[in-house]
Amino acid sequence: MVELERRAELLRLAQVLRVEPGELRMLEGADPADLRALRRQVWDALLERHRPTFERAATLAQMLPASMAAKIAQTAMGPALAARAAALLEPEQAGELARRLPPAFLADIAEHIDPWRVGALLDSLEPATLAATALELRRRERWVVMGSFVGHLPEHALRPVVDTFDGETMLRIGLTAERTDRLDRLVALLPDPRLDEMLDAAHRLELWSEAIWLVSHLGPEQGARIVAAVERSRADVIDRLAAVLSTRAELRVAAMPLIERAPRHLRELIGA
Amino acid sequence: MLAPADARRPLRSSRLRHGGGRRRALTREETHDREPRQEAGIALPDGIASLGPEAAEHVRRLIRDAERRQDEEIDEALETTLRVVPRPLRGTVRKVLAP
Numbered sequence A: 001m002v003e004l005e006r007r008a009e010l011l012r013l014a015q016v017l018r019v020e021p022g023e024l025r026m027l028e029g030a031d032p033a034d035l036r037a038l039r040r041q042v043w044d045a046l047l048e049r050h051r052p053t054f055e056r057a058a059t060l061a062q063m064l065p066a067s068m069a070a071k072i073a074q075t076a077m078g079p080a081l082a083a084r085a086a087a088l089l090e091p092e093q094a095g096e097l098a099r100r101l102p103p104a105f106l107a108d109i110a111e112h113i114d115p116w117r118v119g120a121l122l123d124s125l126e127p128a129t130l131a132a133t134a135l136e137l138r139r140r141e142r143w144v145v146m147g148s149f150v151g152h153l154p155e156h157a158l159r160p161v162v163d164t165f166d167g168e169t170m171l172r173i174g175l176t177a178e179r180t181d182r183l184d185r186l187v188a189l190l191p192d193p194r195l196d197e198m199l200d201a202a203h204r205l206e207l208w209s210e211a212i213w214l215v216s217h218l219g220p221e222q223g224a225r226i227v228a229a230v231e232r233s234r235a236d237v238i239d240r241l242a243a244v245l246s247t248r249a250e251l252r253v254a255a256m257p258l259i260e261r262a263p264r265h266l267r268e269l270i271g272a
Numbered sequence B: 001m002l003a004p005a006d007a008r009r010p011l012r013s014s015r016l017r018h019g020g021g022r023r024r025a026l027t028r029e030e031t032h033d034r035e036p037r038q039e040a041g042i043a044l045p046d047g048i049a050s051l052g053p054e055a056a057e058h059v060r061r062l063i064r065d066a067e068r069r070q071d072e073e074i075d076e077a078l079e080t081t082l083r084v085v086p087r088p089l090r091g092t093v094r095k096v097l098a099p
Helices: A002-017 A021-027 A032-049 A051-063 A066-086 A091-098 A103-110 A119-123 A127-139 A143-150 A155-162 A167-176 A180-188 A192-204 A208-215 A220-232 A235-247 A249-261 A264-269 B004-008 B014-018 B028-033 B053-084 B087-097
Strands: none
Touching: A002 A021, A002 A032, A002 A143, A002 A167, A002 B053, A021 B053, A032 A051, A032 B053, A051 A066, A051 A091, A051 B053, A051 B087, A066 A091, A066 A103, A066 B053, A091 A119, A103 A127, A103 A143, A127 A143, A127 A155, A143 A167, A155 A180, A167 A180, A167 A192, A167 A208, A180 A220, A192 A208, A192 A220, A192 A235, A208 A235, A208 A249, A220 A235, A220 A249, A220 A264, A235 A249, A235 A264, B053 B087
């Protein structure tokens, strides 16, 4: 799965550099760990480049009433400055500010924040605010941003946020989720019909790589739910899955733990 | 990276030039010269550098572009902030943002 891991890292690096992923073609031979290191270096460099300005903007936000600071952040500072200033605020202050900002602007800010730097800030936000922001990011199809954030959401906000995901969203953000250890927990929150939707999206949009990447990070319980969902799928979906597994060795290897746990009749259907 | 010549050029925004009246926007000296504007000088990870000089230079160019884009956004944001802050607070805000 190193190919998918590299693809996910290239998408994240493109997000930080704010370029189209196609501009990073020259890095397609790079190791995912090197791409991750480069992305963090770039993010830090961009923060340090203007740190005094960001610190002063954060100071300003602390001096003004929260309502005025929110208005200035939205109408004047813009998302780039507001996002990096927010990263320097105390989490409670950032939360107070965020509560006064509309989801569309919070979504703008999310595009300029690296969540592994601002985890505490996310803790201070209301679940409803996070869910509304997630919905806006989904509307914009900002999968990389969503994938970056999903691993850092506080436990109490997971369900409201996951409730905004459809099958396609779950597949796409699963690939770009930096913290793959949270994927099992996310899938556990999805009801069975949503798992069916995921498989349907994999078939309809040819997102089998994303689907297999996701299921390869699941534990036995959620893996069994996926196997059951495959069993419930239409014949044409299962046929396509069988074709993908027979032609793409990397995906077949990744899916093997699940295939081995599937009932015999299903294993035969997918050619295992 | 902004070259020294760039740093002496007026800001792109026409709002600064045409803002007029008593509203004084931050000058380039206030917004730029107090901040380091050199290229970040990121030491590329070995695995990236080993992709060859062409790939390494491509990455450096993308980083410079990202820095330049951020410079422009921050300058614009600082100018706009001063214009929208209520007049009684403007002096204080100016002191905070451009001490």
